[in-house]
Structures are given as structure tokens and as C-alpha cells.
Amino acid sequence: MTAQPQPPTQTARPRRDPGDEMLTLQEACSLLRVPEGTMRYWRHLGCGPKSFKVGRHVRYWRTDLTLWLTEQTNRPQDGR
Secondary structure, three states: OOOOOOOOOOOOOOOOOOOOOEEEEEHHHHHHHHOHHHHHHHHHHHHOOOOEEEEEEEEEEHHHHHHHHHHHHHOOOOOO
């Protein structure tokens, strides 16, 4: 008997907490207390919180917003 080739395994993705909440752009803006334009600009620059699309709609995981906020508060100030 010869060994059967194994199907390629899918790339491992980090597992999400099943209790994590998916937020709309407006909900994320409300949580961070910034205007939608600011969130869109940060997304364009790639410097804002991690986001993703569901169809044509931008979404955020609440956990990613909290993590991003924590990173911002722990970031050294630029000397202004």
C-alpha cells in the first residue's frame, strides 16, 4: 500500500473569544469618541485599530479596539 497524499492544511487563524462583539464603524467611533472621518483616515493610513470588511461594510472587534487603545496609552510620547 502506498501512502495517500494529505490535503493541504488551512493556515491556523487565532481563535476569537465567542463572546467578542463585532462593531460597526459608528459603534467603534462612539467607543473611541472620535469622528467617523478620523476613523476612516486612520484606516486609510493603516495606523488605526485593526478592521475588516463584511461585504462592503467595515467592522471592528471590540477586543481589537481595546487592544489598540492600550497600545496608544503605553506608547512613548514624541516630545511635544
